[in-house]
Amino acid sequence: MNMPSLSILTLGQAADPLTRAVFREHGASALARDTDSLMMWIFGFDVIWFVFLMALMLFWVVKYRRRPGVPAQRSPHHNTPLELAWTILPSVFLGYMFYRGFESYIAKLIAPTDSEVINVVGQKWEWTFTYPNGASPPEKAAIGGNEAAPILYIPVGRPIQFRMTSNDVLHSFWIPDFRFKFDVMPNRYTSYWIQAEEPGDHWIFCAEYCGDKHSEMAGLIRAVTPEEYAAKVSSWQVSGTPAERGFIMVNSKGGCFACHTITGSPGIGPTWKNAWGNEVKLADGSTIPADNPEAWDNYIRESILNPNAKIHAGFPSPSPMSSFAGTFTEEQIGWIVEYIKSLSDKAPAQPDAAPKQ
Amino acid sequence: MTTIDTPHDIGHGGHHDEGSYLTPPPGGVFATIIHWATTVDHKKLGVMYLGAVLTMFLIGGLAALAVRTELWAPTRILADGTATGQLFHSAKSVAAGYQIYNRVFTLHGAVMVFLVIVPGVPATLGNFLIPIMVGAKDVAFPRLNLLSWYIYCTGAIFAILALLQGGVDTGWTFYTPYSSSHANNAYGAVVLMTTAAFILGFSSILTGLNFIVTVHKLRCPGMGWFDMPLFIWGMYATSIIQVLATPVIGITLLLLIFERVFHVGIFDPAMGGDPVLFQHFFWFYSHPVVYVMILPGMAIVSELIAVHSRKPIFGYRAIAFASLGIAAVAFLVWGHHMFASMGELAASIFSALTFLVAIPTAVKVFNWIATLYKGSIAWNTPMMYALAFLFLFSIGGLTGLPLATLATDMHLHDSYFVVAHFHYVMMGGTIIAFIGGLHHWWPKITGKMYNEWGGLLGCALVFIGFNVTFFTQFFLGTQGMPRRYASYVDEFQTLHQISTVGAFILASGMLVHVITFLTSLISGPKAPPNPWGGLTLEWYTESPPIEHNFHHEPIVKHGPYDYEDVYPPHCDPADFPLPEPLAAGARAH
Structure with a gap:
């Protein structure tokens, strides 16, 4: 029975x-x-x-x-x-x-008032997330052609509200398994909420066309137990040397590896390996001189805040990169400068090397 | 029972001896080219538009095949940095390959919308048939009509220039701030493409204006508003939308060009603008234009079904008023393209209004099907296309319901479900009706018959290929596949491959049609004036029509669909027998 x-x-x-x-x-x-x-x-x-x-x-x-000789009937x-x-x-x-x-x-x-708010930033062609404690998830998954799609951990059984904005063009934050999306826009916050019931992985896709790598702008929501979630998020709180913090910034918060590499071969943007402190020719014919730390620190800071100010010769103009003004504080930009410096053969010797990607 | 005042039988023109409009003028090839290039004859302009629209349809269609071929396999990056699964390789990088894909799907969308579907039926069949169907010698403003043609050509040249400059990767919707500040704009391709759409708008406006005045002022004696064929009603409703809505897209695209070129902040937040403002402007035009695309298709289908089932259209007035009703409500529903970018209040209002537009559309479908009842239904290519239209357009309409419903749209928005839905409406509706109408009026336009078996084979292949291509895409959409993706996760590959196979079946059907039409032009038998037994005025004149359409101004004495009481002109009555006459005293319904 x-x-x-x-x-x-x-x-x-x-x-x-x-x-x-x-x-x-x-x-x-x-x-x-x-x-x-x-x-x-x-x-x-x-x-x-x-x-x-x-x-x-x-x-x-x-x-x-139709049959020969047979007319339509009246109706x-x-x-x-x-x-x-x-x-x-x-x-x-x-x-x-x-x-x-x-x-x-x-x-x-409309999210419940006791929702946990996660900040979502869309930019070409990466999703970045910030938890209430300031941490960003560093773990990556392969989704389609994107080998380094960010994994957003969320706790099961708790309402999660996404507060979303864009650094550049329109995006749209679609989680097919939760049957919802909303556009992500550069001049306002938009928001919606979800609540996972069981541990599991769910795709995130960008559903509003945003340019070259639109189809690789993916992410993964990983629902875990509240205990595991709490442990993960507190462990990602920013700490370490300035260069280590810089790595966390570019990897988790900036999504910079979508375009920049640390291998020595250029991506969409210049590679960072052995960049700092070496001479760079700019598109307008001028140069960033070698062995001039102050010029180099300023060049990196300016390029983060205003990517079009100085275009590296051989790369597209106007730059496809968007300004990160507002994304990073001045303190965080300082860490990023330290991280890029640590990747260079011209960098002063460090007691302990920064983590490599 | 004669219906129009024709003292002379055709073929015995007497003192009105006048050649077909296709008769070349004396003076050789050069004189013929000049004659056609400066003609104000609506029929020649219609034929030239037909050539241009079909050429653009070929370009847009090849782009579609390229898109489907690229999507056969997802792009994967190998350890050495190269990619597999990319049709559009680029030595520069995988992203550069995606960029080519993005340009190709933009090309497909922009060409199909602005150069094929919007002008398609009105400029070709509309131009050719409206004056003849209302019993006039030409449109109200023949020179304006010639001007529209050259404006269309200018717009097309700008679009092709944009293409030659490397193409545009904005999508046909030109969403800001991507289009105004970010898109790859090599040599001003974005500006060229938007300028092309801006110029094409003027061609639409002038053609619409011309048709409205023609319908109001040039109807021949005896033709009241409700004696007009439904084709004219559909074209009339279309023209009203064109005249009212097109200026808005003109202004919007001009603002976009201003932002792009002069950096005036209108849509880009980086300059103080608002990107959602662009969406409102864009869809305020582009939603009504959806009906500019579909109303002519409905107009054609009303004719095809009536003629080939030999029945008066069921609920003639309901269809006529539904056309006007759709045109009116069309201006109130633009927001349903923006459910994912607008507030709750606006989204709710637009959702409710969107359901309103479903009603007149559904009523039309019911009327067409009811028309078949007790008919004498010919199984020929035009009728099969009309039935294919009813099948495909019904799917297109019914799948619009989960998109009008807010909760379900938030999942389906910008997914392949939407892609499938609007292809069922735009292609399954408009293009299918257009091809059916092309077969129906082909004998009238060219004076040649086409091979019926060729037409039926092409129709079958197009119908099967279309469903294989696009029905699978509904499932891709509900499962989570976003639109405008150059690559995708592995789980979607099977459905993508089925869809790609369908696209090639569809293309083979189109190829059969091309062969059938070319064979007809070269060696088709001469067409009689009225091969289908039609009662509207174009079947009273010769095939092809004479230079001034009619020997005498026609006088209409019966309705356009009185198949139960009137023998069609120029036909053997035995081919189109009438039912028993009504008993004395009985009234027609």
């Missing part, structure tokens, strides 16, 4: 074939599953109407196909009650759809 209830329980956990075909997986929260059920209701409505209309059409097309040219009925009846269903959609949309948009 227990067998049927057992099999129902199993069905409830694994996605059934229809859900798998439509959504891959069940929605990751109660609100997401509410959207799924609304969507499946609309699809059901669509299928019923479509099959009815097409069956009628095909039946008549076959039944009344009414209009029928007011019928026409009123097929105008009003669908309107009732559409009214219901609107109401359900509105209700569920508001529920997913």
Whole structure:
């Protein structure tokens, strides 16, 4: 007698074939599953109407196909009650759809007041996150072609609100498993919230076209237990030597490795290896002289705040990089200068080397 | 029962002996070119537009095939820094390969929207048919019509220049601040492309104006508003939207050019502007323009279904008013393109208004299907295309519902679901109707018949290929595939590959049509004046029509769809028999 209830329980956990075909997986929260059920209701409505209309059409097309010498038969040219009925009846269903959609949309948009707020910054072509304690997640995952997509840890069972803004163009923060997205804009905060129910990984995609590497602007939400979450986030609080802190800044907060390398071969932007302290030719013909620490420190700071001020010869002008003014404090820019300096053969010897990526 | 006042049978023109509009003038090839280049004849302009639009359709279609081919496999970077799965290789970097993809999908979208679908039906079939269908010699302002043509050509040249400069990677929507401050703008390609769209807008406005005045002022004696064919109603509604909405996109694109060139802060927050303002401006035009694209398709389908099932259109007035209703509501729903970037109040209002536009659209579909009841339905290419339209457009319309519903749209917004939805509406609606209409009026335009089996084969391939391509994309969208991606996660590859196979089946169907039409032009049998037994005025004149359309100004004495009571002109009555006449005293419905 227990067998049927057992099999129902199993069905409830694994996605059934229809859900798998439509959504891959069940929605990751109660609100997401509410959207799924609304969507499946609309699809059901669509299928019923479509099959009815097409069956009628095909039946008549076959039944009344043209035969030589047989004329069309007379039939009414209009029928007011019928026409009123097929105008009003669908309107009732559409009214219901609107109401359900509105209700569920508001529920997913407006966060509970006790939500944990995570700052999300979009920039070409990286998501960066900051936790309430100032830490940013350093761990990376491979998603599609992006080998270093950031992993955003969140605790299960707690509402998480994203406070989102962009450093450059429009982006859109889409978490398909939670069935929600919202545009990320450069001149305002936008926000929505999610609440994970079980530990697991969920893709983040950028859904608003933002340029060359739009399709690699991915991330991963990793829902973990509150204990694991607390341990992770406190362990990432910024500490260490200035160069180590600089590495944390460029890796976790700036997303700089999307364009810059420390290998010696240039990415979209110049490589940082052996950059500091060596001569650089600029696009306007002038140079940053070798062995002039002050000129070099200023060049790095200026390039972070105003990437177009001095363009490295051989790289695109205007620069595809956006200003990081407002992203980094002056203190943090100082750490980044120290980190880039530590990658150079011209750097003064350090007692302990900075961590390499 | 004659319907128009024709003292002379055609073919025995008497003192009105006049050649077909296609008869070349004396003086050789050069004189012919000058004659066509300076013509104010709406028929020749329609044919020239047809050539231009089909050329642009080819360019846009090849770009679509390139996009689908690139998406056959996701891009992966190997240990040595090179990439696999990239059709668009670049020696510079993987990102540079993505950049080429971004330019190709922008090219596809911009060309298909601004150069093919928006001007497509009005400028070609509209130009050719509207004056003839209302019984006029030409449009109200023939010289203005010639000017529209040259403005279109100028716009097309700017678009091609932008292409030759390396192309634009903004997407056809030109969203700011990407387009105004960030996009790759080598040699001013973005400015050239927006200028092209700006110029093409003027062509739209002038054509729309011309059609409105033609419909108001040039209808022949006996043709009241409700004696007009539904094709004219659809074109009339289209023209109203074109005249009212197009100036807005002109101003918006001008502002974009100002920001790009003179750094006037309007849309870019870095200069004090607001990017969402651009979206409002852009969609205030571009949403009504969706109906500029679909209303002509609906207009064609109304004709095809009536003629080829030999039935009066069911609920003629409902369809006519639905066209005007759609045109009116079209101006109130632009916000549904921006649910993910606007506040809750605005989003809710726009969601509710969007459901409103579903009603007149659904009513039209019901009317078309009801028209088939008790008809005499021909199984030929135009009718099959009309049925394909009903099938595909119904899917397009019904999949609009989860996009109008707020909660579900927040998941589907900017995903492949949206891509599939608007292809079902734009291509499955407008382009499918356009191809059907092209077959229907091909004998009238060229004076040649096409091979029916060729047409049916092409139709079948297009229908199957279309569904294989785009039905899979609904599932990609619900599963989480964002649009405008040059690469994707492995989980989506199977569906992408099915979609790509479909695109090539679709292309093979188009190729069959090209071959059928070319064969018809070269060796097709001469078309009779009225091969389908139509009752609208274009079937009263010769195929191809004479220079001034009619020997005498026609006088309309019956409705456009009175197939139950009127023998069609120039036809053997045995081919198109009438039902029993109504008993004395009985009234027609």
